[in-house]
Amino acid sequence: MKRNVTTLILCGFLLLGYTNVHAETFTLPELPYALDALAPKISKQTMELHYGKHLQTYVNNLNTLIAGSPFETSDLEFIVKNADGAIFNNAAQLWNHALYFEQFSSAPQSQPGGELATAIDKSFGSFDNFKEQFNKAAAGLFGSGWVWLVKNEDGSLSITQESNAGNPLRSGQQVLMGCDVWEHAYYLDYQNRRNEYINAFWEILDWSVIEKRL
Numbered sequence: 001m002k003r004n005v006t007t008l009i010l011c012g013f014l015l016l017g018y019t020n021v022h023a024e025t026f027t028l029p030e031l032p033y034a035l036d037a038l039a040p041k042i043s044k045q046t047m048e049l050h051y052g053k054h055l056q057t058y059v060n061n062l063n064t065l066i067a068g069s070p071f072e073t074s075d076l077e078f079i080v081k082n083a084d085g086a087i088f089n090n091a092a093q094l095w096n097h098a099l100y101f102e103q104f105s106s107a108p109q110s111q112p113g114g115e116l117a118t119a120i121d122k123s124f125g126s127f128d129n130f131k132e133q134f135n136k137a138a139a140g141l142f143g144s145g146w147v148w149l150v151k152n153e154d155g156s157l158s159i160t161q162e163s164n165a166g167n168p169l170r171s172g173q174q175v176l177m178g179c180d181v182w183e184h185a186y187y188l189d190y191q192n193r194r195n196e197y198i199n200a201f202w203e204i205l206d207w208s209v210i211e212k213r214l
């Protein structure tokens with residue numbers, strides 16, 4: 001009897017070990033700056049809610065949803081490209097926000113340089129034209145979603161709008177920069193004035209991070 005109990009306990013431990021090895025668990029991506037580093041453009045309070053609560057919820061939901069699903073052992077990019085419904089929504093929101101928060105800095109640069117500057121000039125005529133078109137897309141997106149600067153398969157750059165969790169990886173595009181225009185990104189700081197948030201967005205960008213994505 002004693003031996004049976006020991007075997008049972010051993011089997012339990014083995015099973016636990018097996019489960020842990022095979023379950024992918026996503027965590028909140030680390031911020032490259034302090035929560036108050038972007039203030040007053042994006043306040044600490046917005047960061048606490050947007051990064052600390054909204055993004056954490058996407059991470060938690062994703063971990064719950066993939067457990068026992070075909071995506072249990074998949075990496076994030078694979079899930080974003082292949083999942084649908086709630087798993088896609090939470091995976092894409094994790095991917096989108098990781099990219100979004102990574103591209104800001106308390107020591108921003110006003111314009112890109114190097115190859116990215118050349119590519120922007122080539123695709124949009126000038127940086128000012130690019131900025132104008134991006135702002136128009138961000139201001140004009142109805143409801144919740146994202147505006148992206150993407151690189152197409154032919155090397156050209158485009159601005160795209162996506163609703164909700166929409167992600168350009170699904171269209172085979174490479175993402176360079178993203179602006180979250182969900183109200184939760186700006187409502188505490190700017191209420192309904194999305195344009196003011198978009199103007200502030202340009203003033204906290206770290207172009208060296210964006211250039212590395214090219």
Ligand code: MN
Pocket residue numbers: 050054097180182184185
């Ligand atoms: Mn958001």
